[in-house]
Structure formats: C-alpha cells, structure tokens
Amino acid sequence: xxHNFIDRYSALDSPLHVLEARTKILAFTGLIVAVLCIPVxxxxxxxxxxxxxxxxxxxxxxxxxxxxxxxxxxxxFIVLASLAVPWHGLTExxxxxxxxxxxxxxxxxxxxxxxxxELMRGLxxxxxxxxxxxxxxxxxxxxxxxxxxxxxxxxxxxxxxVARAPFRKELRILSSMLGTLLIRSFERAERMHSAMLSRGxxxxxPVVSPRRFSWHDLAFLCGVAVFITLTFWLRKT
Amino acid sequence: xxxxxxxxxxxxxxxxxxxxxxxxSYTYPDGTKALEGIDLDVPVGERIAIVGPSGAGKSTLLLHxxxxxxxxxxxxxxxxxxxxxNLQEIRKQVGLLFQDxxxxxxxxxxxxxxxxxxLNLSVPAAEIPRRVEKALNDAGLDQSIRxxxxxxxxxxxxxxxxxxxxxxxxxxxxxxxxxxxxxxxxNRRHLIEVVSGLKATLIIATHDxxxxxxxxxxTVLMDQGKIWADGRARDMLANAELMEKHGLEVxxxxxxxxxSN
Numbered sequence: 001x002x003h004n005f006i007d008r009y010s011a012l013d014s015p016l017h018v019l020e021a022r023t024k025i026l027a028f029t030g031l032i033v034a035v036l037c038i039p040v041x042x043x044x045x046x047x048x049x050x051x052x053x054x055x056x057x058x059x060x061x062x063x064x065x066x067x068x069x070x071x072x073x074x075x076x077f078i079v080l081a082s083l084a085v086p087w088h089g090l091t092e093x094x095x096x097x098x099x100x101x102x103x104x105x106x107x108x109x110x111x112x113x114x115x116x117x118e119l120m121r122g123l124x125x126x127x128x129x130x131x132x133x134x135x136x137x138x139x140x141x142x143x144x145x146x147x148x149x150x151x152x153x154x155x156x157x158x159x160x161x162v163a164r165a166p167f168r169k170e171l172r173i174l175s176s177m178l179g180t181l182l183i184r185s186f187e188r189a190e191r192m193h194s195a196m197l198s199r200g201x202x203x204x205x206p207v208v209s210p211r212r213f214s215w216h217d218l219a220f221l222c223g224v225a226v227f228i229t230l231t232f233w234l235r236k237t
Numbered sequence: 238x239x240x241x242x243x244x245x246x247x248x249x250x251x252x253x254x255x256x257x258x259x260x261x262s263y264t265y266p267d268g269t270k271a272l273e274g275i276d277l278d279v280p281v282g283e284r285i286a287i288v289g290p291s292g293a294g295k296s297t298l299l300l301h302x303x304x305x306x307x308x309x310x311x312x313x314x315x316x317x318x319x320x321x322x323n324l325q326e327i328r329k330q331v332g333l334l335f336q337d338x339x340x341x342x343x344x345x346x347x348x349x350x351x352x353x354x355x356l357n358l359s360v361p362a363a364e365i366p367r368r369v370e371k372a373l374n375d376a377g378l379d380q381s382i383r384x385x386x387x388x389x390x391x392x393x394x395x396x397x398x399x400x401x402x403x404x405x406x407x408x409x410x411x412x413x414x415x416x417x418x419x420x421x422x423x424n425r426r427h428l429i430e431v432v433s434g435l436k437a438t439l440i441i442a443t444h445d446x447x448x449x450x451x452x453x454x455x456t457v458l459m460d461q462g463k464i465w466a467d468g469r470a471r472d473m474l475a476n477a478e479l480m481e482k483h484g485l486e487v488x489x490x491x492x493x494x495x496x497s498n
Contacts, residue, residue: 011384115345116345117344117345117346117349137344137345138343140345141342141343141344141345141387141388142343144388145339145388188339188340191335191337191340192340192341192343194300194305194335194340195333195335195340195341195343196343196353197303197305197328198303198305198328198331198332198333198335198403199328199332199353199354199357199402199403199406200325200328200329200354200357200358200406201353201357202325202357204357206352206353206356206357
C-alpha cells in the first residue's frame with residue numbers, strides 16, 4: 001500500500017530544502033505571524049505576501065499542483081471556520097479566508113521542504129518538550145499501521161455480513177471495532193516500548209542530522225526578516 | 238554493577254557460558270504461569286533453537302534475556318547477574334529480534350531506526366554511518382534502503398531491517414522470535430542465509446523446524462512453561478513420539494523414506 005505523506009516532497013534538493021530545520025521553522029513562523037498581523041484594509045500587502053509565497057514555492061521545486069491540491073483539501077474547513085465567526089461584513093470574512101489560505105500554503109511549504117524527522121529535531125532544539133516531539137514522530141510512523149489495521153478489520157466485517165444491519169446494531173458493531181483497535185494499539189505500544197528498551201532506550205531519543213547551520217541559513221533568515229520589516233514599514237509611511 | 242563488561246571477554250574459553258538461567262519462573266499479572274523452573278546454559282558461540290507449541294513460553298523466555306521481564310530465579314549474562322542496576326550493560330550484550338517488525342521499527346526512516354541502538358550506546362556521531370552501513374550489509378540489505386520509510390518496505394525487508402537494527406549494536410548474544418514467520422520462500426531462504434552467517438551466540442524461538450536443522454546444533458523443547466528435552470537438534474526433531482506429544486511434527490526432511498540433501 002502506498003501512502004500519501006504530509007512531507008511527500010521533503011527529500012528534494014532545492015535551495016530551501018538544504019536549509020537547516022530551525023531556520024525554516026523560524027522564518028515560516030515569522031511569515032505566518034506577519035500574515036496574521038496584516039491589517040484588514042491593506043489589500044496590497046496581501047498581494048505582496050502572496051507574491052512572496054509564490055516565489056518561495058518556485059524556489060522549493062515542490063509541484064504547484066500538489067500545494068494547491070492540499071490547500072483545496074483543507075479549504076472546506078476554513079470556509080466553515082470563517083462562517084463561525086461573528087458577522088462583521090464581507091471584507092472581514094474575505095480577509096480571514098485569505099489569511100488562512102496563505103498560512104496553509106506556508107505550512108505545506110514548510111513540511112514539504114523539511115524532512116519530518118528534521119522538523120522534529122528542530123523543534124527539539126528550540127526546547128519543545130521531548131515527550132511531545134516523540135509522540136508526534138510516533139504518530140507519523142504509526143498512522144499508517146493503524147489505518148491498515150482498521151482497513152483489515154473493515155474487510156473482515158464486510159466479509160461476514162450480508163446486508164446492512166439496523167442503525168443501532170451498526171453503531172454497536174462500529175463501537176466494538178473501535179474498542180478492539182484501541183486495545184490493539186495499546187498492546188502494540190507495549191511491545192514497541194519493549195523493543196525500544198531492548199535497544200538501549202533510556203528516555204532520550206537521539207537523532208543524527210546531516211544538516212548544519214550555515215551562512216545560507218543566516219542569509220535566508222536575514223532576507224525574511226528584512227522583507228517582513230520592510231513591508232510593514234512601507235505600509236506605515 | 239559488579240564489574241564492567243568488555244567486548245573482548247566474549248571469547249575467553251569454549252567452556253564459558255554466555256547465558257546461565259537457573260530455576261527461572263514467571264507468572265503474568267493475570268495469573269497465567271508462563272515459565273516454571275527453567276534451567277538453561279548456553280556456551281559462547283552456540284546456536285540454540287527453542288521449539289514448542291504456541292503459548293509454550295518461548296517468547297516470554299526471550300524477554301527475560303535482557304530484563305524486559307523479570308521473574309524469580311536467576312539469569313546470568315556473560316557471568317553477571319541480571320539486575321536493575323546493570324540493565325543497560327546487559328542490553329548492550331543481548332540483542333532481541335521481535336516477531337512483528339512494525340513493533341521494532343518506529344523511526345521515520347531505515348537509517349534512523351538502525352542508528353537508534355548505537356546512538357543510545359553513545360557511539361560517536363561520526364562513527365554512526367559506518368555502523369549502519371555494516372549492519373545493513375550483515376543483514377543482506379542494499380545500502381539504498383537507508384533513506385526509505387519502513388512502512389514502504391515489504392515484510393521480508395522489514396524483518397531484515399529489524400535484524401540490522403539489532404546487529405548495529407554488535408550484540409554478543411542474539412535472541413530471535415520467529416524470524417521466518419510469514420515470509421515467502423525466497424525471503425525465508427535469504428534470511429536463513431543471513432542468520433547462518435552471524436557470529437553472535439544465537440537463541441532462536443521458532444516453529445520453523447527446517448530452519449532449526451539448517452542453523453542450530455542444539456534444540457530445547459518447551460511446552461507449558463517447562464523444558465521437556467534438551468539435546469542435539471537432529472536427534473530430537475527425528476523423535477516422532479516426542480514431537481507429537483508436544484504438538485510438533487518431525488520435519489519432512491527427517492522422515493523415513495524422504496531423502497534430503
């Protein structure tokens with residue numbers, strides 16, 4: 001079975017990919033915060049940031065179709081969210097929508113220019129709690145195992161039923177399937193822990209990374225910082 | 238810890254026992270008696286098979302080799318009693334290969350998984366790539382596999398990556414739980430070849446009796462948490478009465494009228 005990763009294109013070798021994880025986390029967080037800070041009535045700034053994101057996309061060599069596809073996939077949720085806020089007029093809703101799309105594109109770009117393990121390592125170096133980072137990387141690894149297990153269970157269920165049962169009974173079957181899945185995951189977690197202990201695990205999750213902080217990183221960070229300052233300063237004057 | 242281990246101590250004399258288990262018993266928290274009075278001595282370099290029906294306690298016994306489980310009785314590894322204080326040292330010496338590679342491969346890529354053990358042993362970062370390379374080689378894998386994700390690998394590859402992950406720690410003793418289960422004939426053959434080439438002392442829990450004949454000189458028969466027989470693999474597996482009594486059968490190649498070469 002082939003899986004679609006959140007970091008599908010992270011193994012490319014573009015100028016963005018070779019940067020260190022921390023650089024990208026900082027720069028993209030900066031850009032996202034800046035996007036969130038753009039005042040409602042400065043439409044030009046939104047265009048400037050869209051343009052900047054487009055340039056980054058171009059540099060990253062991540063296919064445009066992929067980024068757009070991913071964004072479209074999450075779009076319904078954004079629409080729902082923007083409907084949920086109190087009504088202030090069409091402009092506000094539109095701005096909220098544009099902001100969300102911009103942030104999403106930046107995030108997709110970040111996860112597709114940085115390998116997941118390096119992203120985790122970057123977070124770790126920024127002082128993120130070890131336990132959180134570890135759980136995220138396990139989630140990344142075991143999501144697929146869990147999905148496959150659920151699919152096998154679904155197949156087994158479908159093989160043994162001839163017709164759809166009454167709704168309440170269907171619900172009962174579903175809940176017992178979920179329960180089984182939970183217990184199986186729990187048992188797997190225990191076996192995993194044994195396997196980790198067997199290989200000398202003692203509470204610290206070590207990783208090696210080939211990337212080092214270089215002058216490329218410094219240049220990129222400075223560039224992003226100058227860009228953000230400039231956009232906001234130009235708007236004021 | 239009473240005294241430090243040294244890798245060089247592994248090969249002192251042929252009469253040295255790397256594993257000495259005396260009167261080991263273990264009861265699971267739910268009351269199931271898994272092991273009852275197990276005695277087992279394993280000399281250095283020996284390849285020993287543990288056979289027996291499902292639920293005989295084979296896997297449980299393996300988990301005692303490095304203190305994942307601790308029962309009553311004593312387990313001595315390389316002359317040292319297994320205790321809470323020297324667990325890390327023991328785990329350097331005893332590698333365990335689990336039955337389901339999905340339990341053993343928890344990192345995003347093969348490289349990280351194989352490097353996990355050595356990094357925990359504080360092997361210098363500069364030496365890690367070399368260790369990984371050697372472990373992959375020893376496990377019969379191509380180097381190109383290192384950047385792949387384990388959920389994209391076939392079961393056979395995953396099993397061998399798990400083996401590489403254990404070999405990377407350079408253990409003196411290697412315990413394996415059903416290493417050939419669910420493999421297709423080609424992958425099974427490949428794995429047997431790889432295992433035959435290993436230098437570590439091997440303790441293999443398995444139902445695959447042809448694997449036992451190929452790899453192991455000695456066999457221990459377990460059933461209901463006890464050891465019922467301990468001897469030369471070929472003799473024991475040919476004993477039809479004993480095999481059938483404990484839910485096993487004489488392997489095809491040892492049956493009269495069938496010649497194997």
